[in-house]
Each structure stands twice: as C-alpha cells, then as structure tokens.
Amino acid sequence: MMIVLSGAIGAGKSSLATILSEHLGTEAFYEQVDNNPVLPLFYKDPKKYAFLLQIYFLNKRFESIKKAMVQDNNVLDRSIYEDSLFFHMNADMGRATPQEVKVYDELLANMMQELPYAAAKKAPDLLVHLDISYDTMLHRIEKRGRSYEQPEQDPSLPEYYQQLLARYDGWYDDYDYSPKMKIDGDKYDFVENPEDRQKVLDLIDEQLRARGTLK
Ligand SMILES: Nc1ncnc2c1ncn2[C@@H]1O[C@H](COP(=O)(O)OP(=O)(O)OP(=O)(O)O)[C@@H](O)[C@H]1O
C-alpha cells in the first residue's frame, strides 16, 4: 500500500506520516529538510538559489520514491507533483528564468517516466491532502521554529505563504493521479489530541476500505 501526503508548509505531513505509518504498520519516507544545505540559502536569496533547490529536491524525492517502491507498504511525506507547484510559483515570481523552467520541466517529465506509478503500473493507493488556513500555517511555522521560515526574517514571506496556499487549492482540485481525500488540518489536532488523531485515522481507513486497499 502506498499513501502519499500533500499540503503546504507546516500542514502536518511529517507528523501524520509518522502516525499513519505506525497505525498501518508501514514505513514512512520523509522529505529532506533539516539536513538540506540549499534550503537556508534559498530563503536568504531565492532568486539565486531557486533552481538549485529545485534540482536538490527533485533528486532527493526521486531517491526516496525509489527506496519506497522497494517496500510494498509505505507513506510518503509530500508528493513529487508538489515540487513543480513550488517551482512554477517561484518562476512566476521572477526567481527562475524561462530556460531554467524548461530544463526543470523536461527533467521532471523524463524522471517521471522511470517511476512505475507514472507508467500507470502502480499509482499511489491514496493521496491524503492536509488542508490548512493561512493563520494555522503561520502558527505551525512559528511552533516548529525553523529560523529561515519565520516572517520576521523576511517581510515578503507572508505574501509567499499566501500565494502558496492559493496555488494548493487549484492543485488539489486538478490532481488526478490517484484517489484522493482532504483532511481539515485546522479542525483536527492529530499531534496533541488523541481523539482527533483517532478521527483522522478513521477517516483515512474508511477511504482505504472503500477502495479495497484495507480489509
Ligand atoms: N494537526 C495538527 N495539530 C496541531 N499541531 C500540528 C498539526 N500538524 C502539525 N502540527 C505541528 O505543526 C508543526 C509542523 O508540522 P510538520 O512538520 O508535521 O509539517 P509538514 O507538513 O511536514 O511541514 P513541511 O512541509 O514544512 O516540512 C509541528 O510543530 C507539528 O507538531
């Protein structure tokens, strides 16, 4: 069983990946963040580092999907499809050249052809999208405390975060690579509240059962 989690910055993907993989007895594969040497550079100088960061993420994402595919059962913290959302938004903000966008899009398409699920041999069984409001996003970013993500470091970050959330709405509506479901990340505190955690797990189990993925 392959489950993919999606959602904006601080939506709770890593937290839910841990909870869900423990619940299902599967393995969690996390996005490389704290050991990512390019991410702090990007936040300091997005124009200079947007393309390099994107290549870094694409490479790591591909590596982690390849590892995940070896196991039959896994939970992936963020999908490869969202990387492109980030990059195109940054490009529209003037942080990547049209040539960089072309190279990235072609490389992504090439790499996707190598993924079994891209070839429709094995799509994810379910995409679980964590939907959060702007206020929740800021609160969670503060709570987690990565210094380079804090709005005090850069007054343009609130606008960046708002744009990202707006793009995610359209992205989820258009996503059609696999079955999908949304979880209200404002409503359910699955990190601190055991009752909320159980409700979220029940909602996901229900979707997996309806599709015969979970008996
Ligand atoms: N549903 C929730 N209720 C309360 N707190 C939450 C919830 N989800 C996440 N958090 C808290 O918000 C912070 C961010 O969560 P997490 O790192 O899981 O998000 P993420 O989606 O993986 O973020 P990113 O994409 O930036 O890596 C953490 O401090 C976590 O404890």
Ligand SMILES: Nc1nc(=O)c2ncn([C@H]3C[C@H](O)[C@@H](CO)O3)c2[nH]1
């Ligand atoms: N520019 C850019 N492109 C991506 O593909 C991408 N994927 C994640 N991130 C940033 C968001 C969080 O700060 C942090 C953790 O998700 O990494 C990205 N940033």
